[in-house]
Amino acid sequence: MSKEKRSHKAQKVIERMGKKLNRQVVGSLVACVHCGNCTDSCHYVLANPGDPTYAPAYKADRIRKFFKAHYDWTGRVFPAWVGAKSLYTDEDLEELKDTVFGKCTNCRRCTINCPMGVDYATFNRMARGLLVSVGVMPEGVAVVSKDQWEIGNQMGVLKEDYLDTLEWMSEELQGELEDPNAGIPIDKEDADIVYSINPREVKYDPRTIADAAKIFHQAGANWTMPSEGWDMTNFGLFSGDDDLGGAVARRLYEKVSELRGKKLVISECGHGYRSTRCEGQNWAQWDIDFVMESSVITMLNYIKEGRIKVDKTRNTTPVTFHDSCNNARSCGLTEEPRELLKLVCTDFREMYPNRAENYCCTGGGGAMSMSEYTPRRLKSAKIKADQLAATGAKIVVTSCHNCVDGLADCIKHYKLGMEVTQLVNLVANALVIEKKVTVPVAEPIAASDLQGRRILVTDDEPDFVTFVSTVLEDNGATVFRAYNAAEAMEIARREKPDLITLDISMPDKDGSEVFADIREDDILKRIPVCIITGQPELRKLIYDKPHRPPEGFVSKPVTEDGLLLNVKKLLKVAHHQPEGVRKQ
């Protein structure tokens, strides 16, 4: 066991371990009695029942053995008895890497099932940090850490690109709401809320940014997004590198302080929430004088305080909720997302087990960035797949971006046919946007030709639904609004309207399929259908169906008069154009 026989890297790992041994780590390293309670709690074990190397106690012993050999008296007195064994070669380190990065997602499910209180994930993270300090880590972890150190965010997004994207989302929102004030304020000082995000939102999928902006705008929030220090994710949590963790967290804290923001709101990201709100202050050695909150709580409070109005009937597809390990097990965020879900969805189905007992999405702990372990990850995802399938839900909602990707992979691999979404998307979809009254002139009385007519309007663009509904309602019709295929079918079956208008491209199901469903339904097939589409070239989709063609086909853009003319024709109502009705 002489120093000479040990590789330089192994020597450094052992030396540096001494600095990482705090009470929590040592308590967990010495307390294990090998009772085996942790075994059944790990999704890796459950998916690999014949392989004991996945058992948390076994994995923990890979770290425990060199702790015992160097830092624990039992290892010095009777090394063989307590399994003390040092690390010698670089191959030993590679083996350790395979365990700590490739066989555990640090989800901490074994921790809450340990009668001795052993927090395996804590020292698994410590071991990751020791390996990272000598350059032994999966390539993905190295690349992402480098971007976070050097460029300031984990996807290497440049400042001008970030700002350009926010401007783009501002413009989209202004267009959608027809309100020039609906943008995203940048670097506004003394704001009540500074909103931080995950770089994947800005790089690949900014719909969540637009949705959040819409909610803040509707709530009349005094909010801003920072031009720098906006990445609330933190690869320090995954790599075990406390220095990186501190540097990343500090960037956020400093920016909020500089802007004199009152509250830092963290978008739906499990590890980002834990790193920024719970761990970052220790890593960064930084005291903060503002509040930190998950956007889930912000949105929930807006509804409870009446600052935004939501209509849950816009989200009728059955949903279930997946608790992220960092949110639920490490930060106790379990009830608020459920409360919020029940306010914005009509059909919520619990997943079992749930809350702190939920199984990992299998993409946690940075696993999504470590391609070399993907086959293992997908094999262990069988547990998650069974859990998801048992809910019978069509959509799984989660407040974590890592879980979004982990679950999406699991769903694809096991062909579950489910969608993954986040609360912000559902809240934005359910948002009731009060139409501004611009012309307070009373409509002529003659505009009641459609009195008593019941019309279902279907389109995934809320603005368009509002426009059509307003025109029809102004003419006396009773209107039902559907924003997707599932809602349309549900309302059609329930209300049996006199006319259905249908968009062709919709996110959940193509309008042509909805059309086919209507025509194949014994009761609904009698109802006239009017297709209103911005893509008239897709008419083939409809007319190629072996059904009676639709009664009406209107191309967007639609004028008020054109719409009324068509609707009245279909309902066989005489069309009088009342005087004073403004032509578009």
Place this chain on the structure above:
Amino acid sequence: MPTFTHGDVSIEVDEDGFMEDPESWNEEIAKALATTEGVEELSEEHWKLVNYLRDYWLKFGIAPMIRKLCKETGFPLKKVYELFPSGPAKGACKVAGLSKPTGCV
């Protein structure tokens, strides 16, 4: 190293199904990879998007921001998700023969 085979195409891919040797990409490979992303046939619009990604990647060595992609191709965000249901990072980049994007995706 896993091998991905579809029809006459046989290429080495990483564990997430992204090309190991992005240089050897061609249209046949793109068509084959598209089948793994729920895209059975590549339309003209698909090609526009894939070719843009490809050109950008050859020039800069990284995947473009979605903002650039939409601006240059003229597709609204929604359209990108219609064309590639698994999104630009996983779906479109894979078909365009890029390496797997880094980070939480």
